[in-house]
Amino acid sequence: MSDFEPKIVVFLCNWCSYAGADLAGVSRYQYPTNIRAVRVMCSTRISAHIVLELFKEGADGVMVSGCHIGDCHYINGNLFTKRRVKLADDLLKLTGVEPERLRLEWVSAAEGEKYSQVITSFVKKVKELGPSPVLKDPKLVTRLGAAVMAAKYFRSKTLTCKEVKLTAKGNVYEEVIGPKEYDLMIERAIEDEYQKSLILTLSSQEARSVIELAKEIGQPTDRILEYVVALRAKNMLALDRIEGTTPRYRATIGGA
């Protein structure tokens, strides 16, 4: 696939990475032309759903780059960036899109050479992976839609923003949660949210039975039933009709 020219979106924070990218230019460090940079004030601005949305649109790769930990212009914004990108990464894995297509890098304003190296290596990696499979596969589009939804949920957002506090200062009972424990907790929560989003997305397209959903999602029926019950309790899913003995459900809120 030598003539494949990937399109990669790179989010650069204004203070470090954008300046680092400028420095690469001033120093004439050459790198491949495949990247399209978007400047933001802080890398923390990039919610997981923005990243996932771009994959849904067919991006071959997405990179988020900010200041080194400890050097954030906004004190600790990049600690949140780290979690947000991890969240996008967790969800990407669930959808089946190669997680190597997403990268997080810290590039300071003084690291022009590093920036060019980072870009060169990422472009190389994406070229190896080949074009994004998303646009050719409606299933992946549906899954990424569900991932976008999941990333926007209250639980995902809240867990993302509480990490710094809970892993450093502890909760109201002064219990400090270890970083690994937090990772695990968030992974589980995210998987729940993702499965629920997927059920909603699929059943907003047409009324679905639990068995159909289980098949489509690739999860055991009892687990899907649990989610269906939970979603019905929240009035997000409603009984559409009963065919024979099989109830079919339809989402009451729009899927992605």
Next chain:
Amino acid sequence: MSDEEKRIGVFICHCGSNIAGFIDVPAVTEYVKTLPDVVFATRNLYTCADDGLTSIKESIKEHKLNRVVVAACTPRTHAPLFQGTCQEAGLNKYLFTFVNIRDQCSWVHMKEKEKATEKAKDLLRMGVARARLLQAQDEVKVGVTSAAVVIGGGVAGMSAALSIADQGFPVRLVEKESELGGFVRNLSSVYQEREDAGALLKTIIDRVRSNPNIEVLLNSEVISADGFVGNYDIIIDTKGQERNDKVGVIVLATGTREYIPKGLYGYGQSPNIVTLTEFEKLVKERKLPKLSSVAFIQCVGSRGQDKSYCSRICCNVSLKNAMNLAENYKNMRGLEGTGAVVEAAAPKETPSEGGERRHGRRGRRGGAEESEEGGASEGPKLEIVIFNRDIMAYGVDHELMYNKAREKKVRLVRYTPKNIPKVSVDSGKLVIDYWHDTLQMQRRMTPDLIVLATPVTSQADAKEISMMLKVPLGQDGFFLEAHVKLRPVDFATDGIYVCGTCKGPADIPEAVSQGIAAASRASIPLARGFVQPEALSAFVDSEVCSGCGNCIEVCPFTAIRKNEHGKAEVTIAACKGCGNCGATCPENAIFMNNYSDEQLLAEAKAALQEAKG
């Protein structure tokens, strides 16, 4: 979003041949004309030159442009110029956007004109997509409390306080210790001319004390600071007595402390192994022991040994002290000593066991480190050796002092990080075993005093202050300025400034300059009487806000609070537009001015379309 017709004008810069040499600018310009809502597109040799700026202004009027895109070097240097131009032509500066096709395109793709041109088209398409969604913003004016607080009463803090006070603004000078002076209080003399440090300090302290605009608060600390540029509510604690105060600006000058070289070079094993600052104190208090041989060891605990950085002032300080000893030892001696203070200058250095007899050759080899045998006719002399990795006598005068030290037979012996001098204490006697790199042999010296040049480090409470003021610390624990070259005494947070050794090693002239510089920066909002922060701030849609408080938790500048209805509310003047709250809000109730989800996605998604046109 308003329904007005979008009329976008695009100006593409050749930057001489900097852009046009590597990108097909005419082709890009023709392409841009096909993009939606672009009513005008042109290219200039230099858009930032007078004729380029004039063409922007005229086109805004002629084509009734309501969005302007400039594709050129980088917004980091040139956005303000073009924004100003838009404003002059009556266009709100927030309706301008910049596309970087030089620093991040032509200069990094100098051998791929075709691909670089394609990329430039993509970048322009992204910029136009962004421009379409830009919204005009009003900058609000906020009043300013016309007073300053300076935290730290060392030379930097006092210089800052004096300079602000001299401009007519009241200053509270808050010092943790019971007297003014800071780190310099430890010193005996200051280079170059061995001026008495105490006398120097007294000059500054007297000026501070007699300035009617400066209120000196000793034994005091600022324990809380809330607010934003122009309007800070602070609490000053003086020995448990709290006082509420209002100031417009805060200058941070909390200084430094010396690194204690625990476990390095025998420190702690003998009273005659001291740090540079302890040496200064011995001299200042006239407690220097009787000496015939002194060794300085440079880079103790710095440059990778523990701290990663070079403390940069210690080479000069060691040279100063070495010179002082070489020229002035008699007067520095403790008062208890009488008569000949220096032993006969028998070379105390001997080759260690197995060393070859190479003494005879040394004198002829030249170089500073070989000269200890000269000058014997002057009678008793003091042997002074500076073990160094390399002497960094930066600056004109220091280099001269370095040369002078060599003339005075101060021996400079180099060592490498892999082969550092070994200090041992043998029944009270000090021994240094070292590898002499030039002679290529192992050697030993037995000095009476070893002075360890350790770096200056951040204060113990730096982290606490950083949390209180919401200003960042760098990796080495020093305070981190907004931009090392362009804004060296500002923090990224408006209204808080930094100077002196709390932001890194500095000598007295540097600390004083920084103090005055910080004062000058801090006086700008005070003199103006109002602040007008950039309108990048977050906005909360209170209809949608559920009052969860996530945004309050993540805001690094405490710019968000709950209002009386339990909804989040942003203090616009305190918000810096980082977008953490926007990314956090689960209800999507927070809108980032000109960096909204919609705008970012429009820009990024435009990158994924193909450039056909």
